[in-house]
Amino acid sequence: MKIVFMGTPEFAAICLEEILNSKHEVVGVITVPDKPAGRGQKLSQSAVAKLAIEKNLKLLQPEKLKNPEFLEELNSLDTDAFVVVAFRMLPKEVWQIPAKGTFNLHASLLPQYRGAAPINWAIINGETETGVTTFLIDEKIDTGNILLKEKVQILPDDNAGTLHDKLAESGKKLIIETLNGLENNSIQPQPQENPGELKPAPKIFKEDCKIDWSEPIEKIHNKIRGLSPYPAAWTNFIQDNESKSVKIYKGYFEHNQENSDKPGQIKFEKNQIKILLSDGIYYVEELQPEGKKRMTDKDFVNGLQDKSDWKIS
Structure with a gap:
């Protein structure tokens, strides 16, 4: 399938690399614009931007996702599916474009730990298990229909860094499974269950x-x-x-x-x-x-x- 990938940090770059090594074709990459960082305020690129440039991929860095020129270019790529990993909330004008839909990889077993920092909060709360989930994006954050899930154990000596690496390893494989399943129509999206008490994962200050x-x-x-x-x-x-x-x-x-x-x-x-x-x-x-x-x-x-x-x- 033809894929457009959207993401920002190292976690997302690891997943993009896995798609590049698969049978699917990445026809475009979308990430945040370069930003001044550090004491010298030099322009800093996201991990995804660096990888896209290294692999000579088509790279788009829109300031606004509703920009008509950006949407026109996105439509012109004739994509089968969009894959989103650690990016930002997408407007409907974007996620409704591809025929097979737009799916997100989230670093928790949804519906638990919706939000910006699921890896941190799972350990802070003393969990012994978490995982990765692929789900179809809709109007709300992290609430769309589930495609696939994979559990990952949290060991007593894990920290956010080691768990990040384990979830990235598991998540990149789940993305390929999800793409394959969407391609051959073997995945049936399921609504997120209501487990009773929801544990959030808000941004950490x-x-x-x-x-x-x-x-x-x-x-x-x-x-x-x-x-x-x-x-x-x-x-x-x-x-x-x-x-x-x-x-x-x-x-x-x-x-x-x-x-x-x-x-x-x-x-x-x-x-x-x-x-x-x-x-x-x-x-x-x-x-x-x-x-x-x-x-x-x-x-x-x-x-x-x-x-x-x-x-x-």
Whole structure:
């Protein structure tokens, strides 16, 4: 089939590469316009744009998806299906164009975790299973009829980065299965089930990433790994009334009740960073102090001159 692919980040680029290696033909790629980024404000391309240029594919980067010239060009490609991965909400004028429809790959088992950050929220909420879903796009976000699903296990040592890679691996294969099924009419779209309580996956902002140390220690641990490596959970380390923001990427915990009289203290012992909490100890293994590079607990402790009277907030 002739395919137009729409996407932006690395997750989408991995899926595009898989389609390029399949029997289907990519006749166009749509991604966001290049944007200024970094200190020099140089124009930065999306991962999908870079791959499209590398593979010499027709690349469209419209500012507005309802632009008449863009819609005319899209119609002229004579496409069988549109594939969407981590892009943006499409107007009806776009998704109704192809004969076989427009489908999206979403990194959860829909209808759970609709929204912009399904990978992060599944780990933050302590799930042991998630997956990928292909579904037909309609007027609302992530609510269209299901085409195919694939389950993926979340292991105790997974973080958002490792789960991203597992879901991309599973998702790229599901896209090819979906394209093949649409081509031979072997897939029957099914309405999304109503499971009762829906768990959302809204976009994550900086304030959402601040660690609340009063929460149960396991919940804190899930938040840290669910936000690692990006956007990263953070807290404040305080000494002598001086507060510095610190991102925490990795750690582990042990339960005990011995610290209930001194929660919030930080102890540095045997090159370890121990945060004393009311229900246990959290050991920070990888962190990034404000204005410095990411480092191990050992490097951080070795760089300290005064190791007394540290707290978190």
